[in-house]
Amino acid sequence: MKATAALFLFSALVTGLHAQGTKADYDRAKELGGKARSLVTDSTPRVTWTDTGTAFARTRDKVIAIDLATGKTRAATKEEADQAKIVTKNVPVLPFGRARSRDSSDQQPLEIRNETNETIGINWIDSRGESKSYGTIDPGKSATQSTYSGHVWSITDREGKPFAMVRTPDYPGVVRITGRPAEASPRERRSERRSTSGRVSPDGKTEAYVQGGNTLVIRPLPDGTPANATVLSPGERFDNETDWSPDSTRFVISSAKDVSVRQVTLVQSSPKDQLQPKVEKIDYVKPGDPIRQPFPRLYDAAAKKEIPVDHALFPNPWEIKELTWAADSSEFMFVYNQRGHQLMRILGVNAKDGKVRVIHEDKTDTFIDYSQKFYFRHLPETKEILWMSERDGWNHLYLIDTANGRIKNQITRGQWNVREIVDVDATKRTILFKALGTIPGQDPYYTHFARVNFDGSGLMRLTESNGDHRITFSPDQKHLIDTWSRMDQPPVTELRNAETGKLVCELGRGDDSALQKTGWSRAEPLSAKGRDGKTDIYGVLIKPSNFDPAKKYPVIENIYSGPHDFFVPKPYHAWTRMNDLAELGFIVVQIDGMGTNWRSKTFHDVAWKNLADAGLPDHIAWIKTAAATRPWMDLSRVGIYGGSAGGQNSLSAMLHHGDFYKACVSDCGCHDNRMDKIWWNEAWMGWPVDESYTRNSNVTDAAKLQGKLMLVVGELDHNVDPASTLQVANALQKADKDFELLIITGADHGAAETPYGSRRRADFFVRNLLGVEPRVN
Template sequence: MWYKVRASKDRYEFHLVDYKTGKKEPLFDREKLTAALAEIGAAKLKLDELSPDQFHLSEDRMSLKFPWNNQTLIYNRLDHSVSIAKPDKATAFQLEDSQPVHFQARKENPWKAYKEGTKLILEDREKKEKFELGSDDKETYYSGPYLFSPDFTKLVCVRVKLGEKHDVTVIESSPRTQLQPKVRILENYRKPGDAITILKPRLFDLATKKEIPISDKLFENPYDFEDRTLSWNSDSSQFTFEYNQRGHQVYRVLSVDAKTGAVRAIVNEETKTFFEYSGKKYIHWYDNKQKLLWMSERSGWNHLYRIDASTGSVLNPVTQGNWVVRSIVRTDDEKGQIWLNVGGIYPEQDPYYLHQIRVNYDGTGLVKLTEGDGSHFVTYSPDRKYILDRYSRVDMAPKTELRDAETGKLISVLETADDSDLKRMGWRSPERFVAKGRDGQTDIYGVVYRPMNFDPSKKYPVIENIYAGPQGAFVPKIFRAYDRKAEYAELGFIVVQIDGMGTSFRSKAFHDVCWKNLGDAGFPDRILWLKALAEKYPQVDLTRVGIFGGSAGGQNALGALLRHPDFYKVAVADCGCHDNRMDKIWWNELWMGWPVGKEYEEASNVVNAHKLQGKLLLTVGEIDSNVDPASTMQVVNALIKANKDFDMIVVPGGNHGVGETPYMNRRRMDFFVRHLLGVEPRAN
């Protein structure tokens, strides 16, 4: 392998590495190559501007090809000469004495199925005859996919009953193309509690042209129906599909007998809180659909299980322990092995750090392919015998290692990035900080940013950047030379970011804190974390704490002032989903449940707006297409009715996330400077 590395501010180096030994050498001698280029009139070629994939190394490693001026140059690595390659001639060839190629013929589908109005039509392609299948019901209609069994004796399609149409209307006050305001419609923006479209599979026998009834007892109330999950077994004996029950507390993998229509559950996930289908669902069929790998948090941690498709019984856990599977990298059914990104597999490290492992389908032979203290990103060699492992932390510049892909054994450390120039300029890396959460046992992880001119003898107000969306975890884990939070620190603040309970990638119990409880936003953990920080560092001034965030973070930021005014004093909330009944259906019903209950009202910033204390800046884009901008305006209405003071900026033509624009970022900075530092910002 060969790669390019920045060796100094204005110089790159190209290295060649032998996989087996890890030995590294220059890909070329820069001085001699530069001189040779000049001799053939290619002095203007800038080597540093070439990328590694523009070089092509010969099999014996003795010559190197690379492009220049619509030509190909050849560099001799022995004598360091350079020549211009001759154009390749097109080679004409003819296959002689070739043997005929045999293809396995697939039986041609004699049928065609389609929708005609609300009716399902079956057409015999050969006889050109049409048949009407199913009943004519004006409230429902048949839809694809129209899946024929492999032997073309059965047909599965979907019956659709339309739900409530919910469009959101917004006004763009200052469109670029006209003077007058423009009405914009966000179509089918369903919200929690709306009547949704119901889709259910239907089965037909093509010989009799009759429907085979299927009991929907096991899929009575679907939230949605993903067409891609519908598939036939190769022997046409059954078809399978996945069922996500509305409310997201039941998720099933179902099998339907093609002859009888009998339905059984291969996988049945039922939980008292939520099954996170959006981020933690994984299914992999193998062995001709006789077995499957399935992801579940049934043990209290996110893991994989091997399941017998004929009985639904768990053959074995593929992974297990007090750590979590984060994502699937690759499967190999022939070897019965799976490669995974995981978190928490090294108990002594930050549980959010990504590591890669390999394990057998039967749960044996687990191999940790990475090990360094940091978050890892792995690249495989083309033959998958070696890996490049690049890892870092917020306080450690990246390291790149060459490892054996079978054992994970370290072959060599290829590069260790050098951040000394940054440090000489006064740059400070964020500090990792850990404190106990509300239960007194669970570690809560966060980062701390200080200004470059930090003075240990001074007190600094605190700003928290918050996003407590349950779909992920958000504290930075990898090295960055620049982070926006550091920009805020330079104004004279200590800036923090924390992942409290209710966010993802930890135990199921840690995650479940968000269930019907988005107003919590992990604040009991965040406040304890900040108090622990102040106890360790007297420079932290907890009498002046500000907070900001966007979207779910906007809901969280305002919620801090409404629910914890004794701790948080200043908030900037951008495009917040301030009432979960006003936001998109899938995200909010997943965490807040269905039917819509009193929990939605309890979590609402609109309902609780009268409790406002402290300084508040609300920002929103007038044509936000992600979170209905009316959600912010309803907060404004409630604040006015409660006679509360606040600031607000509505951005004409602004969409979701206007808080990240340069103007709004500056206004947010000004707001914190004014109300936490007590200084009037310099006028622009």
């Protein structure tokens, strides 16, 4: 009897195991994924604001009236409901100049009406000031652009001549194009020039421009004789933009020596329009390569001569930016980011003699996170600078006196981070910003909004509920709509007082009960201690919709540990690509370990010259902690996958933690940081290129491979040189290691996310972790 019982138990386990990864699982994943979002009721209302003290919130099935003073709600009358349809308001036009889009997650529609008799062009101005076409609108027609508050749009004619430039507001807006802008008066033109850089001085009397790239010409207006101020030597050229002093006596223009730019060759094996392959060469600068380094040059406009500026305090720039003038034209200043990203200075240059002084500097032994945690705003009227820094170990704001370079005060402080500046009111001396980690007990990655005074007083949090937040303001800025959610909580929408942060009322709450009836369950956010036994590490766990706690499930980790951000999803998602994989019979997890961004500086610094670490010791500790109370997680069968930096991370897991991870799909990985793009890799690995690049290379350690591996790459990857993957393959072959190599023809970066690539990735895990042959064709 005992032997029979044991045989029966073994058969039941095998049957339960092999019931996973079948064609039915693939079909269910496709079907449920396709309808998951439609089974969630979105109760996020659209709000119509009035001038009567009452607002109206419209959802799919009702309209409520809200008394903004008391927060009391009632059902709207039929007449009110008819009036509460979303009303767009006219959007004020910006002066043409250097307006750029601000980052925002607050989606708003922008209607553009062409009331002219000619076709107009719609162009988005990105955060770098670059224009990208979004099509045209015929005469008499209109189009609604899906965009975000703070994004800038330029409307032009077919030849690119401007009609209008607008910034998307925090409410549904309309732009009416009725004709060409009126010719500005001389006074208006001078005012506009004062607020922008360009070839003409603010007073309109002098023009400075570049000819042929290497000759600077200065001439009086309206019809003065041009004079060459400077002719550069061969191999050096000017930038075309001049920055004038407010009094029009001086200007700054940069010049740089040209450098040879590395090119990467891509081969398109199967072009659609011809039989023979196509070869494409792209400019692709890699770590350690020479870079073009512009240096500012100061000129006396009247004397038509250069005032020499000493480069001793900025000898090796990665970047020189944020050039701005003092209100009295006595000095210009700029931010110097030294190559290697361990020194950043605010420098001031005397306009009379070119002498340079240090106004402020930040230094570190690791890296300054210039690409994610940079904010500089010069306030010339008050001789102050708003500055962002991690100098105390957390990302905070500082107010600097430009006269003496002293920090007047630290504006924000504490063991939390300022994520982004949303708005600065220089008159009221207040700052609206996004913050992370401000509420103890909540996930420190949840975005909250707060306001603070320049002097650090009056810190007021405008959001508080336990989740990730996004807000939009009423047109009068007195109220805000706060929508928050978590991976385990559908969106909740609240109306709050924008001046006090006080809750006025709840407006709506999402409902996913219909989706749960299918067997689907919400993703489970979890925290556990990391490698040091003290630091909280946050992640998420996803189960299949036919989950059975009596079964054993292999675990698959989705990894991306790039130091530029965190990556575990925080807002509510009914379905992600991780759900697609879970449906086949897996528990899928994603974790943010040490070395990723937006915790303390110490947490982040783990990545310094150490990308092979990838936070993996923290990930393993998290998975083991989760499995300790979840016996259905089978840690003898753990897989891992990722793309790009995640491709590097996932293979690193196999090479350095092969006792834990048994199967890996690595897609388009930057496996050797010397092979990848310059900015991202020098940001975390430093400059000059040293032995740490070799030490962190997956090519170096390829011979350590254990377990099953699939390498995936697109033959037309413009982001990461495809040779990076093939060099790993070469090293594995030399080490006589078995692995699979999947080259996806015609694919760019993220080849494993193509339909074919993702199906092959799923098949790989079904075969190697479930032990069954997938049947999907």
